Amino acid sequence: MINHTHANETDCKVVTIPSVIFFTIAVVSLSENVLVVVAVIRNRNLHSPMYCFICSLALFNTISSLSKTWESIMLVFIDMGHLNMRGESVRKVDDVTDSLLCMSFIGTIFSFLAIAVDRYVTIFHALRYHNIMTMRRALIMLATIWSFSGLSGIIMVVFFHTAVIMTCFITLFLVSLILILFLYVHMFLLARHHARKITALPGGATHQRSDLRAALTLTILFGVFIACWSPFFLHLLIIMVCPQNPYCECYRSLFQVHLVFLMSHGVIDPAIYAFRSAELRRTFRKMFFCCDSRSDVWK
Amino acid sequence: KRRYQLSDPSGAAHYVWEYEYYDDDEPVSFEGLRAHRYSIVIGFWVGLAVFVIFMFFVLTLLTKTGSPHQENPDPYEKAHRHTSCAVDISNPQDLENLACSRPRLDESRSLIHCFLQEEQQAGAGLGSGKANTGNECNLRDCSGFLLQEAQKGQRSMQDASVLTHFDIPNFVNLENSFTLGDDDLLLCEPPITLDSKSHTYSNHHINS
Secondary structure, rough: OOOOOOOOOOOOOOOOOOOOHHHHHHHHHHHHHHHHHHHHHHHHOOOOOEEEEEHHHHHHHHHEEEEHHHHHHHHHHHHHHOOOOOOHHHHHHHHHHHHHHHHHHHHHHHHHHHHHHHHHHHOOOOOHHHHOHHHHHHHHHHHHHHHHHHHHHHHHOOOOOHHHHHHHHHHHHHHHHHHHHHHHHHHHHHHHHHHHHHHHHHOOOHHHHHHHHHHHHHHHHHHHHHHHHHHHHHHHHHHHHHHOOHHHHHHHHOOOHHHHHHHHHHHHHHHHHHHHHOOOOHHEEEHHHHHHHHHHHHH | OEEEEEEEOOOOOOEEEEEOOOOOOOOOOOOOOOOOHHHHHHHHHHHHHHHHHHHHHHHHHHHHHOOOOOOOOOOOHHHOOOHHHHOOOOOOOOOHHHHHHOOOOOHHHHHHHHHHHHHHHHHHHHOOOOOOOOOOOOOOHHHHHHHHHHHHHHHHHHHHHHHHHHOOOOOOOOOOOOOOOOOOOOOOOOOOOOOOOHHHHHHHHHOO
């Protein structure tokens, strides 16, 4: 009945992901997000609050991919023996990368929230949108998000061992999640309602397909967010709550897998938020065709 | 990647609590586990999948039940059957545009409350055909008001000067046809579809 092996103490070995995978994901995420940032900066039509928030999201993803790349490189060097893991300078650099990662995680969550709020204002206060969401207010929001994220990143790394900070972080994540869910579902309901109104006109047909697509869209948006972010946060919770429990230990052994999930969100993000915009896609095409035509000229 | 050591005040026991995953000084005993070792992992992912699927079904259910009063057309609706929406339904088959439409609602709170109440009714009633007489506005008033406002909006939209006065947020979709992904409410900018002749007006606004 009780089946335990006679072997070692820890049955759940730590699952290690090769650095190559981290590196690949980080590079892909970096290229996508840098592309988004460049496109938003270059196209004047995209200088609106909505694209500012998307650009900020892309910037945070860029920072996280950069710091993860740097960390992977450092790990490779440590494995090869060139660097001493316990050395003081290595620890300091490690601290810096950790705080950059924390900063980008917090910033990403707040950017999602900002995008959701912006869309909410668009739907529910359509005519007054320009008065409510001016560029100045958007920039103030962004400045607040960035400074808060930076500060939180530093605090989190310095005071990582205190339970209070971790509880705050996890609570922040949960509150943001619930808020984002509420905003999107409310928007979804209103959109469905108006679609139904319009299809109730004589001559209009109920289009079940569009309803299903919107539901699928929302599910994907949310599902990806939760699937990528929750494992990591559950890990943090488990560290605080049950460090000695064997079940918790087995969960904690999958830390690198959860980190892969978190990183892959930086790859999926642009596909969900930025690339769905026609204007942005047009800008990309212009950028690439511009390069292509230039290369033709040189031939 | 760092460890933090808490020592018992009495000095009797050393409690090493660390989350360093490169080495493990303090082995956790795996004796006498009743459930599978990875039960938290499995439980977490199963719970997540169930939640996401549940959310999807709730959303599709909401779209299916929707408004239960469609069999009772309003006189307003009959009168303004072709023009009354802020959406230029140039492509009637592609009603996915509607997901992105932002009808020209009056900003009065009563209308929003009206719709929200109606939404709650539609969601809670799940197909019951009676109008809720207890509320101050019922479905007919809501839809009539909406269509009236929308028609006003439609008429005024064709006036160039009014366009600039309205100060449209600049994610107006200039494309005639909606490509994949543009028509989703939540993943793109929700556009106001304009007729092709008003493209120049909106272009002017964007570039100004």
